Amino acid sequence: MSKIEVKHLAKSFKFAKQPLLNEVNFNLEENEIYGLFGENGAGKSTLMSMIADYNRPSAGQVLFDGEEVHENDEALSEIYFMNQDDMYTKKDKVSQIFSFVESMYQDYDVDLQEKLVKEFRLDVNQKLNKLSTGYQSIVKIIISLCVPCKFIMLDEPTLGLDARNREIFQSNLIETYSENPRTFVISTHIIDEIDRIISHVLLLQDGVIKMNGSIDDVSSKSYSISGPAEDVNSYINGVKVLDEEQLGRYKTVHFMDQLPDREVPASVDIEKMKLQKLLVYIMDRGRL
Numbered sequence: 244m245s246k247i248e249v250k251h252l253a254k255s256f257k258f259a260k261q262p263l264l265n266e267v268n269f270n271l272e273e274n275e276i277y278g279l280f281g282e283n284g285a286g287k288s289t290l291m292s293m294i295a296d297y298n299r300p301s302a303g304q305v306l307f308d309g310e311e312v313h314e315n316d317e318a319l320s321e322i323y324f325m326n327q328d329d330m331y332t333k334k335d336k337v338s339q340i341f342s343f344v345e346s347m348y349q350d351y352d353v354d355l356q357e358k359l360v361k362e363f364r365l366d367v368n369q370k371l372n373k374l375s376t377g378y379q380s381i382v383k384i385i386i387s388l389c390v391p392c393k394f395i396m397l398d399e400p401t402l403g404l405d406a407r408n409r410e411i412f413q414s415n416l417i418e419t420y421s422e423n424p425r426t427f428v429i430s431t432h433i434i435d436e437i438d439r440i441i442s443h444v445l446l447l448q449d450g451v452i453k454m455n456g457s458i459d460d461v462s463s464k465s466y467s468i469s470g471p472a473e474d475v476n477s478y479i480n481g482v483k484v485l486d487e488e489q490l491g492r493y494k495t496v497h498f499m500d501q502l503p504d505r506e507v508p509a510s511v512d513i514e515k516m517k518l519q520k521l522l523v524y525i526m527d528r529g530r531l
């Protein structure tokens with residue numbers, strides 16, 4: 244099984260007051276789907292571009308099966324970054340771009356490409372730079388899903404897509420992953436859209452990975468508990484609460500911990516906390 248290791252990665256820009264990334268460490272394992280989350284400007288796109296060797300780190304390393312990815316053709320043939328669009332000319336027709344990418348990759352999935360062109364209703368005779376923003380993203384999505392790479396990084400793939408096309412993207416991502424498992428890293432701000440698809444959560448904040456865990460680990464410890472305030476209070480007594488809301492006597496508390504080891508009052512409802520709620524809370528307060 245192949246693996247990407249991100250080790251002590253740092254990135255500073257010449258005129259920036261502080262480094263964008265300080266000490267980023269994590270691994271990407273094969274056949275997992277990672278959600279890469281973080282506030283605007285956290286450095287998600289920069290991080291993905293460094294993994295694909297489109298951008299050089301100021302310090303640290305990215306290893307593919309133990310070898311540095313930098314100028315390593317064998318490793319880079321297994322890593323695809325959705326925004327590596329300098330591979331083709333934007334003045335070209337979409338059909339020409341598809342033919343070019345197909346010529347670059349031996350096992351490029353032409354059947355899937357044709358299926359996606361039909362489902363998205365993409366006009367392949369149009370020049371790329373004449374397409375709407377949404378359709379330009381769709382071209383990048385189609386290429387990303389059809390290249391035969393072990394690691395595929397999707398940077399805000401649904402940005403600019405309408406509701407119908409977002410659904411087409413999601414269902415095809417699930418379908419292609421089920422038929423041909425590979426690793427996806429998906430960066431998005433619409434967490435609710437992918438929380439059922441991802442197997443791992445990576446949260447980038449303040450230049451480091453703040454959270455790195457399987458979705459089961461993360462969701463098995465994060466709860467929202469609602470009910471009459473007095474019953475909720477007595478049930479969660481002693482638990483470190485992340486956030487709470489109260490409407491009249493009805494209260495909801497959110498926490499990331501084990502459930503209290505006491506009987507749950509009949510009036511109290513326990514639900515898993517939505518990943519979006521949990522991540523927004525952590526990003527806002529910088530606290531786990």
Ligand SMILES: Nc1ncnc2c1ncn2[C@@H]1O[C@H](COP(=O)(O)OP(=O)(O)OP(=O)(O)O)[C@@H](O)[C@H]1O
Binds near residue numbers: 257281282283284288
């Ligand atoms: N070449 C560059 N020179 C200077 N600053 C840069 C350069 N590239 C990126 N940055 C800065 O790095 C920061 C992080 O950008 P990046 O696009 O990686 O963040 P992001 O987490 O993907 O953000 P968003 O969610 O808003 O897309 C931004 O403040 C950006 O201005």
